[in-house]
Amino acid sequence: MSSEKRTESSAAGDSTFVYVTFIRTTPQALWEALTRREFTERYWFGMHHECDWQTGSPWSLRFADGRIADSGAVVESDPPKKLVLRWRNMFLHELNAEGDSFCTIEIEPVEHAVKLTITHRVARPGSKFIEKVSGGWPRIVSNLKTLLETGEVLMPLVVMAD
DSSP: OOEEEEEEEOTTSOEEEEEEEEESSOHHHHHHHHHOHHHHHHHTTTOEEEOOOOTTOEEEEEOTTSOEEEEEEEEEEETTTEEEEEEEEOSOHHHHTTOOEEEEEEEEEETTEEEEEEEEEESSTTOHHHHHHHHHHHHHHHHHHHHHHHSSOSSTTOOOOO
């Protein structure tokens, strides 16, 4: 099945990245893969989330050694359909200086698969953060898709360069 990626700037000055793919799985299995540590560590290159996935709860993405890579809060949680995170990079000064972004993850059943749409947006034209996630999300989601469809990740030991 196909994947689509798009980066754009809106008239309001936002920078937006959209990634759409179809995965042969169920909405519940995809939700669990997105939110459970034992899954995320496998496809997110050793990183994991710390969160209870309730609306209003704090959220962080951590490196394997425990350092915080990104942090924010759950803006909306509607399992297994939609997750919205307020997201801020914590380890690169130039990206942190851009402020908060918002990541919307939508899960929709389509025939014998699930449509996954990730929209990452920051209220800033020409965002370096959006430039970085536009390279990172396709790698992460490709790993996730392959894991769910085959039981193995596509790129097991790849370390993402900045």
